Amino acid sequence: MMIVSNPNRPDNYSLLNVAVVGHTNTGKTSLIRTMLRSTEFGVIEDAAGTTRHVEQAAISADNEPILNLYDTPGLEDSRALAAHIRKLHTKLKSLPPVQILEHFVTRVSVNDPLEQEAKVIRQILRSDILLYIIDVREPFLEKYRLELDILTQSAKPMIPVFNFIAGHNQELAKWRQHLAMYNIHATLEFDTVAFTFEAEKRLYQKIQSLVESHYTPLQKLIDHRAKLWNQLCLSGAKRVTELIVNVACYRESKATQNNRIADSLTEDRLHDFVRKAEQRCLHDLLSIFNFSEKDVAIQKIPVSNGHWQLDIFAPGILKAYGLDVGSAAAKGAAAGAGIDLMVGGMSLGAASALGAIAGAGWSTFRRYGDEIKATVQGAKWQCADEITLQILYLRQKHLLKKLMHRGHAAQDTMKVDTADTEKLPDNWSKLTSALRQNPAWQEPTVTRNNNPQYQEIEARLVGALLDEG
């Protein structure tokens, strides 16, 4: 069936229309980018009048559109605007304020110096609710007061949103005071650069409380967003866990004779493996959180062409993580695989007892065959040592945290070098030694994922990675 569009009733008539307004360069486009989780919407620049048009973007839950966000040009000359509207007031005394605004937008010409402001007011009049974005780093000047005055005349509900609050508590408090004098108390803190999902949720809840008629679809949106957000974080944590498991389970067999050249080759291969694994993980994490590689280059994350500039084996790194620099293990020396042959022996015995009827012997042999063979031949394995694993974990946890709190409008350089604030999970050494005992877990398989011991290790690592405490 074709839907015939009715010019008098737009297709999205039931959608909530949210206009994002504010002074120029306060982060209106940034807010929308962060809400859309997209770095592609609009243009962000540290300059006045970057956005000079009104742009619409839909936000949906489960493919059902819930609301339209409107990015508007910044209000730049509110004093001229206020003066103009005051003039209209005196001329058209009988009209209520809203109609005066309407009068203004219908009569403004393309070349009018207030044309950009007219665009904003036109959109405000078409919207259900306004988000007034405030850069709290700015002093509370008369021009902002005038902006608030004009917005109030539109008779639309308005939520002031404080942006750039990270590290500016005093300024934020001042803004709160000033707004309170205008009887505006229902405000919101939403930093588009230092993002938290909680703030986004509160934003929707605030809208919900002001626009009662859209309560149910908004609730659906909140639930949907929360679900997505949890999945996103879980995906990230699982990806990092996969990396830790991949590296912890990796082993490289070593020649029996003491051959230095062969040893250093093995070492190189091991280093190469760890570096590549970390790069792949970084790449995946960026794509999980919708920060593309292209975005990375622009944002100057310490990565070039998707490669870490920092080298996990570079001497400085260990120090940055507060780890022992002198450790021989840091060079990637062999940390013996230390396979518990007792376990192998016991299950072999038990299996051969059952073997005749159950045929379990084969699976046991498949698991420990290599170790038994190696013990007989006197071979050794080289694997990533404890320190390497620790750095890997700490760095990835730090990166994950940063990504979880990075707004899609962030323009700063993301530094992921020191992570001394991060902690290793409890029983870390138990977890890693259990992983080392199971080299077969290196590759993701159904068998591995169904193994209760593996599931427990995975759950612990994921839990620790997502734990922000």
Next chain:
Amino acid sequence: MSVIKKHKFADLVHIEQLRKIESNKAKDLSYASIKDMQTHTTNDFSYPDFIHRLATRAKRLIQDNALEDRLRQPQQQFVRVSRICLVVAAILGGLAASQAVSESSILNIYWLLAVLLGFNTISLLLWISGITLNLQSLSSGIAAQLASWLPYREKKTPTIASLASRAWWESCLTGDVGKWRISVLTHKFWLTYLTAGMGLLILLMLAKQYNFIWGTTLLPDSSLPRLTHILGTPLEAMGLKIPDDPQTVASRIGAGKQDAETRGAWANFLIGSLLIYGILPRLLLLSLSLVMQKWSEYRFKLDLYLPYYIELRQRLMARELKAKVIDADPNAGIKPAAVARPPENVSIPANAQAFGIELDQATHWPESVTCRLNIIDQQSHDEAIALIKNVKGPLLLGVAAHRLPDRGVQRLIKELVDSTAEKPWLILLNKPSAPVASAREFAWFRLAEACSIPAEHVITQ
């Protein structure tokens, strides 16, 4: 929008096989046919949609690289090995039955039952405990383990075929799907064993007359007749004639001749027991396992948290951004004219009349300058205009360099400049805590130009 059908298990297995191959041998594959595969855009991620895309991609890759045969091979191998197992089962069943029949037309009833039903029951108990305790090594017998092992042989240097086998083995013979697939094979094995044994017995009994005997070494004499009675109760309920007590006693080993009625009753008992205690339970469990296998295949899900799928998800399922400009900028695309950087080290004019534009307390003037007034609102603006009109000396306007010159500020400065007869100067004041980007400085230079402040009158600190 087309409704996407639930994907088949076989498709998922193919996707998994490709995953294994691509993670190890991506270089050997040709990707020509999927190059033109467009990114599918949706608002929100949907699992069936994604699987559909993956399946299409897999199909094209398989066709392109002629992988069809190699991907199907492990399944065929498994079927072949299963058949061998079943043939072995048939032979074993036949051997067991023929072993119980001696040359002298005597059929040892309990020996036969022990060989045919006894082993079956032990294996059945093991299977049940394996399934209930979730121990796969208990529930799958030797035959099934063997059948599952043959297609899977790990290789140090994997080939496409060995990777395909491995992936097939992992998705079809491990986990829930594997548990039930192997159970099916186990039940088929014992069913064949019992059917072959029973079939041979029926053939033998049709062609020859057998006397049925029983005997025991360790058990008391009364135990086997009692067992006969217990086992026979359900058969009797079904209307079969089973040996009564005198007939049983008369069949004790070495007891002499048997009449046709006793023989008939024993034959009934034998066939009935095999059916009720052997074939029927196995048939039921076989159908249960088949249903469970289908169910677990239906529930089988790809682990989308794997890096391989994360990567593909990004490539195949880009998120759509539904954005459109609804009130366009008439001057879009017009770039601001370039401005030149003013000369460095411009000194502050002597006797300058300094005014601040929207300065905060943290922004400081050079020590040689005293700010007459900081313009923050309409009132201070009017005051400033009045002052400027009266004072003599160059007009020096101080702005905070880190802040943004917007049109409002520009208009304000223009008004101030217009109201003085003297040469106007602009000074960019720095705040220690706020660094200034060069783009921001240029925005101020542009403003100076727009307000007719010459470049050599712009002072940067």
